[in-house]
Amino acid sequence: GQGGANETDSSEEKASGEKSSEDYEIVVVPKDSSNPWFVRMETGVNEYAEETGLNAYQKGTDEIDATKQAQLVQDLIAQGVDAICVVPVDPESIEPVLKQAREAGIVVIAHEGASLENVDYDIEAFSNQGYGAFIMDNLAEAMGEEGVYTTMVANVTNASHNEWADAGVEHQKEKYPNLTLLEAEPRVESNDNGDTAYNVAKELLKKYPDLKGIMGTSSYDAPGVARAIQELGLTGKVFTTGTGMPADNAELLKDGVIKSLTLWDPAQAGKAMISLAVSVLDGETVEAPLDLEVEGYTNLQFREGSKTVLEGEGQIIIDADNVDSFGF
Amino acid sequence: MKKTSFLKDKHVKRLVIIMVLWAVFMAITRFSKFYTVINFQTMFAQFPEFGLMSLGVMVCMITSGIDLSVVGVANTTAIASALLMRSIGGDTGTMAVFWIPILFLFAILIGTVAGALNGFLITTFDIPPILVTLGMGELFTGIGIVLTNGAAISDFPKDYAYVVNSRFAGIPVQFIIFALVAIVLAIILTKTTYGKKIMMIGTSQKAARFSGLKVNYLLIKTYIISGICAALGGMIMLANYNSARADYGTNYTLQSILIVVLGGVSPAGGRGKISGVILATILVRVLETGINRFPQISSYYISLIWGAVLLFVMVLDYFSENNIKLLKRK
Amino acid sequence: MEDYVLRAVEIEKHFSGVRALDKVTLEIKRGEIHCLAGENGCGKSTLIKVISGVYQKDGGIVEYDGESVEKLTPIDAIKRGIQVIYQDFSIFPNLTVMENLAINSELVENRKFVNWKHVREIAQQAIAKIGFKVDLDAQLGNLSVADKQMVAICRALMFNAKLIIMDEPTTALTKREVKALFKVIMELKAQGIAILFVSHKLDEVFEIADRFTIFRSGKLIATGNTEDLDDKKFSFYMTGREFDNAVFKPTNVTKDNIIQVKNLSLDGFYKNINFAVKGGEIIGITGLLDSGRTELALSLFGLKPSTSGEILIEGKETVIDSPQAAINSGIGFVPEDRLSEGLFLERSIGDNIVISEIDKLTKKGFVDKEKYEREIQRWVSELTIATPNADNAASTLSGGNQQRIVLAKWLACEPKVLILNGPTVGVDIGSKHDIHSILQKLANAGMAVIIISDDLPEVMQNCSKVVVLRDGQVAGELDTNDIQERQIIDIMM
């Protein structure tokens, strides 16, 4: 019956060099996997595979490490997968590997990798600039648009965090004249570690009593800083924002230690990447406005001047009121 | 002759057996996805970078020392070379091929300086190598960050990466470099007096001094060798990722130690075969690549398997050495 | 039926092939002083370790007070009243004297907790027993070798032991301390405690032992009462050879000094040392421990460079600030502590022999395998090092043979001056005799030999003159032909 038919025609298609989408092997490579962010992404990936019956799965390295990620991708190339959807730890080091991938005829879709050249397409929930500005808007609002602030990143060696932070600072200079960047410590590190974020924040607030805001980027920043604010008894006097997952930060938001956090839903991003990969594999032409039939990615536009970077409108603000409404 | 002496070593033999077992397992389960030319070319382009670092750690461990600064040295070297290339060819420009050997000489120079520093501190102040190299590792990484503000450098002539990433008669150039270094090192360790001497120092530094060996000089030399290996490892990373950054390969520090002990080098010093370390290097890579062939197996199991293999091999060693006694105890 | 504290009958022990003990029997009567003698490596220490439960025997019977015991741990042995003073003392350099003294009894009483008052009391009793003066709170590692050994002895004495085993207790002791020790031993005997006494020194054996047992290469050769024994018999039992202990007469002494030392000083250790050695001469340097003799030796070999004064080699002033400098100017040095300073125990005998001359055994910068092996074979045969295979680890050899390796290492460097610090410490008469004749041969071949030793018979027998050090200064330089040991001792003390 059915199965048999399928088999025969799929084999015919193979013969004619054509693959039906069920045969595509599509791998999503996140930065790492213990970060709830990418755990969430994996749920999205798996849901999508379920719904569509695609052979799509997520495979990450055991530590967040640029070289490991590059080697994993190389392994996937050697293995001959059909498409690789990657969230690069570090665009520069993945670049030559992606080049190999494309030379091997593999479709490459990236996320959070706007600067990448060797990709078919890069999907951004929004532009890094946009997101940086977006975080800054939240911070400014919390701070009442005046006061001294500084920026926190996982590491000064982290690509996208630093882009967001830079963009945030840019945005502040244009839009919030009464906010001033703490010149002595314009950027500090949290090492993607809530405890470091906590200690660093304490030090900052000790040394710079007039510091009023800390712009976080990594999802570990805001919670860590918030702990410091709470302990030092500065709730309501010092503010922080950053990226964060609803479930993880519900309490902090409700306690008012953090006014609001920003994010986009990694699950949707994952789905979007796969969806795009499929249409590229199917040889469909990709042109804006692009609808990937994934929430937040139904009206993708090319970033001006770019033929690869597609921007959606996936950013979300969470605050005490809506935090419980997301279901993740 | 070579082969017999190679397989005489119990430990090495065991590594070979494990590797064969794994090879067979992969053949049964994932033949078509594992036994492909491209796959082996990939693996043999991947392991040289940490393979070289492991070789460096090995010589230090033979003298009963250790080198935790390899990754720091590697990255700083890569960064410095990248900056040099930029100043030669400009951000996007090109660079004549004859610069490449010069670049490697430059890297070797950096490695030498770094190693000499380590060796100097260890010998003149009697600081435990583990501390000196830990501190120096931080220091070198720090210098790398200062040089780059932590960002990656990728805007330099692509010619270098192009050459080192290419294949020679199907063999990845990275591997050829690794092989050359390994051969030279093997000769140094087995055929020269230096090799004999550091083995003796590893056995007893006191006796070495009383035998009139220039212990300090030999130790400094050893850490210089390690520094050079690390620097070359950095040059390969520079090619593989066509960019340099202070935090690439941070997990290589522990990994290289793991490889070295897995390769049968005694942390107490005085014992160690380069063949063992090379085998261990390849084994580690083959295991990881193999695991990556199983979508359903999380890569988290890789470290579990490494650890298990390491302990397994050690326990085998133990029983093979103590079997007589054990029989008696029964 | 005699009353034995200990009977070890037909004991066997193998070490990975090596048959260390081959059905040896040792019987010790209550309250006797029993001497166990034999060449290096004949199995004395091994038997002791079997008796005291450190090693498990491979065959035979061990009876304590007539009660046979199968598996035994050190603690059991101690509980049964067996106390051992091991050859290597087996003490804790990182702990205080007090603790070293008390630790055993703490363990025997099976205490789980430490009562420091109690510990101090025990320690005080221990040293009181033989009136040994030492700072109980000092770290043992900082004590002199002799003091370390005294601590080990005191530790053993503390228990109401039935049998105290002393494995070469006098090796590191000077005459004075040996006297003290013997007094103690006699007292113990009076208290009915049996002593098993391992020694290579004939005079000692005759002085105190009631009965003796002699092994040779893991086999029992003879046992009986000391009265029925004399030097010749004794050394024959041990070695199966006869030898004459003729005094050495230098035959070709050069006119000029090969090495001369002028006003040599090292702050805090020795001052204004002067002496000279001609080629073909063997001179002795003697003195109590810490008389500066060891430091002097170290200075001459560049390990503790002197702070003032000069060293002339063949008349030329030579700066010796490192072992390399010493070697290059033709000085070889056989150190005091064979095991830690002289040898790489885990390395092969061959590597140990050639390590110091290895740079000469090369061809175009690479080790020349042929030369290498040839050199090793040459020295193994020349110094008759008893080993089936030069690839075995040096640790598998016993004292005498190990000392030969160290000698070989230096002879291989063809030195003009050979300095030996305690060349025959813990070496049996057989090997001792051989080593002496080697040194004499070297001298006759024109080498200047300096023996640093407090084994006066050795000095008298080999050296034409002896420099006596006291408190870091030359207390006298004497011609051995016209003095007696007695006089030297007087000057030493």
Add this chain to the structure above:
Amino acid sequence: MNKRIKKILQQNEVYILIIIFALSLLIQFRSGQFYTPNNIVDILSAMVVPGMFAVGAFLVLLSGGIDVSFPALASLSAYAITKSLLDAEYSGNILVPILLAIVIGIILGSINGFFVGYLKLPALIVTLGTSSVFKGFMQGTLKSKQLAVIPSGMKKFGTSALATAENAKSGLTSVLPVAFLVLILVLIITFFVLRYTMFGRGIYAIGGNESAAYNAGFKVKRTKFLLYVFAGVIASVAGVIRVCMMQQAHPTNMLGMEMNIIAGVVLGGTSMVGGKGTLTGCMLGTLLIVLVENSLILIGVPVVWKKVFVGLLIVIGTAMSAYQVKRADKQRVKLTVDKEVA
């Protein structure tokens, strides 16, 4: 010169103390914030977890071994406990988590203990191996991920204040968590064990001369085994405490601490070959490391210079103390000799 003073000057603790003091002055000078009550409290609470880790590492080094597995051990145990208590919707107090930590510590520690003690395998190799096994088990088998919410009891314990220091000027308050008492407790127990139990003396004895210890009648194997179990328990508890204090369980961010901790312990004068070292030194060394890691901003080290600074400090610090000890040893030898000569 007074013998007592000489003796004191031979101790490496003194030099660490000097370095720490110098550093504190630097911080004070740069930020005016070191000698403020809240800052002191901050440093103390930052000491809790590293301090406990250091004690474990210290004990193992004393015995002549080395343990690089404690961060992995702590992470595994802490994660397993937090996760299972969450799943069980446990709402009780801290006792159960601590008890669980002790049990798991015993189990994991005895793995190290078995290999190092009874099989006499090199400690570095064993702990490297177990370290990656623990990690792999946690991440692979337990599928660990960050837990942003922890059981109420643990959270309460982590946040409850033992003391609260307020900085009069800036009005900042810092809380000394009750967890600090756990560190104190561990220190007291360890001190007691080392000083007043044969087990403790056995650790020193084995570190000083293993076969002598064996000859003297110490149960070498058992002692080593128990030692690693003890170290395992300390690490495991430390892991849980850290989770409580951070109010979230992050599976991997303890990994990689081992080297800095060991560096601190050795800085404090503990010999890498065993037998020598004091608890005081161990704590001072750790304090120095913690101080550096948590004062870079106060000192005003630009973030990109951070690692350079830390690296230099480790190197210079160790060089200084190593050099002083070397000199002291020389003097000691002289002393004894002078005594004899005089």
